[in-house]
Amino acid sequence: MTVRVKICGLRDRAGVDAACAAGADWVGFVFFERSPRHVTADVAGRLARAIPPDGPQRIGLFVHPTDDAIRQVLDHVPLDGLQIYDDAARAVAIRARFGLPVWLAAGVAAPADLPHACAVDGLVIESRPPAGSDRPGGNARSFDWGLTARWQAPAPWLLAGGLNPGNVRRAIRQAGARAVDVSSGVESAPGVKSASLIHQFVQAARNPA
Numbered sequence: 001m002t003v004r005v006k007i008c009g010l011r012d013r014a015g016v017d018a019a020c021a022a023g024a025d026w027v028g029f030v031f032f033e034r035s036p037r038h039v040t041a042d043v044a045g046r047l048a049r050a051i052p053p054d055g056p057q058r059i060g061l062f063v064h065p066t067d068d069a070i071r072q073v074l075d076h077v078p079l080d081g082l083q084i085y086d087d088a089a090r091a092v093a094i095r096a097r098f099g100l101p102v103w104l105a106a107g108v109a110a111p112a113d114l115p116h117a118c119a120v121d122g123l124v125i126e127s128r129p130p131a132g133s134d135r136p137g138g139n140a141r142s143f144d145w146g147l148t149a150r151w152q153a154p155a156p157w158l159l160a161g162g163l164n165p166g167n168v169r170r171a172i173r174q175a176g177a178r179a180v181d182v183s184s185g186v187e188s189a190p191g192v193k194s195a196s197l198i199h200q201f202v203q204a205a206r207n208p209a
């Protein structure tokens with residue numbers, strides 16, 4: 001089984017090139033101003049257009065977005081999918097409105113938090129933000145990976161939250177994940193991606209020991 005990999009929070013050409021060279025399946029652009037990984041539509045548009053057709057798919061990450069906010073980004077950025085932090089009904093409405101695949105993010109801490117129905121295209125299963133955090137993800141925080149091992153997932157899903165090159169193999173094994181998503185764990189400082197860590201992460205995820 002080949003594990004699929006998303007590298008999220010790219011902000012410059014070096015990060016995009018590193019994700020492409022490492023063979024990532026998806027790259028993510030964060031359109032949430034409070035994030036250290038926030039990019040403007042202008043910058044993301046240039047980066048997204050630099051990705052070759054056989055390169056990773058381009059995912060836009062939005063937190064409680066208005067339709068106008070998504071439209072303004074899509075006017076500048078060629079995206080292949082949307083990662084949404086909002087409730088399920090809003091994610092379904094966004095999917096209908098924009099005609100793009102939508103992944104809904106779900107923060108989990110206990111078995112009851114795992115979704116058992118899904119009306120969008122995928123789920124990003126990640127940790128709950130720590131108390132006081134001003135963002136719902138990208139907090140370098142993991143959850144008990146055993147939670148998903150017994151879960152009957154209602155849709156394709158990615159494991160996220162606190163992953164890094166040193167723990168991703170164990171996380172995949174314990175969680176039973178077939179796709180992983182990372183941001184903080186491949187950075188040398190918040191918002192600064194490391195080409196070396198991106199390479200190590202993809203290698204580790206693709207070669208479970």
Ligand SMILES: O=C(O)c1ccccc1N[C@@H]1O[C@H](COP(=O)(O)O)[C@@H](O)[C@H]1O
Pocket residue numbers: 008009028030032035036037061063085124126135136137138139140141160161162163181182183184185
């Ligand atoms: O990366 C961010 O800053 C961010 C902001 C708001 C919502 C989600 C965000 N990132 C996503 O969170 C998970 C886990 O990230 P990490 O690896 O723990 O840093 C991942 O899906 C990121 O795309």
